[in-house]
Amino acid sequence: MKARDVILAILIIAFGLSIKYARSIKEEISAIFHGKETFDFEEALSFDGRNYIQIEGKSLNITLEGWDGDRIEGKLIKSVYAFSREDAEEFAKEIKLERELGKDSLKLRILSPSSFEYSFFFKFFWYKFSPDITLNLKVPKKSSIRIISEHSDIDISGVKNSSEIENTHGNIKIMDCEGNLSIKNPHGDIEVKNLKGDIKIFSPHSSVNIEGASSAEIEAGFEDINLKNLKNLKLITKHAPVEISEINGEIYIENKHSEVRIKDSKLKGKIEGEHLEIDGDGIMSEELQIVNSYEPIILRNFSGKGKIYSRHNEIEIDVGKGSNLEIECEYSDITLNLDEEWKGEISLDAYQGEVDVSNLPLNIEGEGTRKIFRANLGGNNILSVKTTYGKILINKRVR
Secondary structure: OHHHHHHHHHHHHHHHHHHHHHHHHHHHHHHHHHEEEEEEEEEEEEEEEEOEEEEEEEEEEEEEEEEEEOEEEEEEEEEEEEHHHHHHHHHHHOOOEEEOOOEEEEEEEEEEEHHOOOOOHHHHHHHHHHHHEEEEEOOOOOEEEEEEEEEEEEEEOOOOOOOOEEOOOOEEEOOOOOOOOOEEEEEEEEEHHHHHOOOEEEOOEEEEEEEEEOOOEEEOOOOOOOEEOOOOOEEEEOOEEEEEEEEEEEEEEEEEEEEEEEEEEEEEEEEEEEEEEEEEEEEEEEEEEEEEEOOOOOEOOOOEOOOOOOOOEEEEEEEEEOOEEEEEEEEEEEEEEEEEEEEEEEEEEEEOEEOOOOOOOOOOOEOOOEEEEEEEEOOOOEEEEEEEEEEEEEEEEEO
């Protein structure tokens, strides 16, 4: 056979295959818009109660509810998108639930088929047309929970023991639970409400919302963080906007290139950042230390003890009547609004800067490039400010 004939034969075969697969893809596209539908298959689940429950799987919807019963009851729902019920049923059979019963433990492992077992078009759009696998369980309230999953949404409520979740690319919601909680969820939203226990969260690309808990230790990244009604807080993050309210305890916050807003809190501890905007309103401080640069620090209605170290920013503080403040900064302008009942010793030191106390019946001492001001307004509180290449302005604030 001549080479020309071989090439012609190959071209004919390739053309025929292209027509075949083009028709196949065309049929699948048509089926997607006209022929496919969702079919549900349910499997009832019932087990004796166990103190430890572990669930493993991928691409799941998991709902666990603590109840007063002593058994584990629920169902596994397989929702399959297919051309016919027969096709869906065949696919659903490949979704298997493995059970491992221990003396005081239950381990459930959900296995789903690989997308590579199906047509090219189905594989290509697997993320959109993969089955929905839902596990709904009622568990004894005192059960300890562990979930190991990927691409799963998890909802837990009413459990009165510790919970541990390892997940990624999914949303997690915890409501009305007791016991310590540990969550690793690099991508997705995390919401916790009314937890009687401590929280530990690792979430570099997840938003975090907590309302009501004992203590929280959070390592986060870039998404919004909203925290309310906590006793103690340790937060390490980068570039994440943070809003905090009703904290009553010790805090440590480390953040950069973003903002921290605190309202109506009684606390002690440290806020450390760079290019971090800090805004507080209604803070009562046993002793709060702030280390920051390049973005404003604004504290309205501040009372208690505070130490601030900063560079290249603006500082404005409403100083409550019982407050003690120590401020050291460079290239920063400082405005302090003293409560009309504030009494104590004032020490101001501005090198290559300015001091303005014209709103107070006091005089400035100093010579050359250094302005020094000291006075006693008849009380035990202390206000000490040192700045280089900045301005200090003291106002008397009338309530």
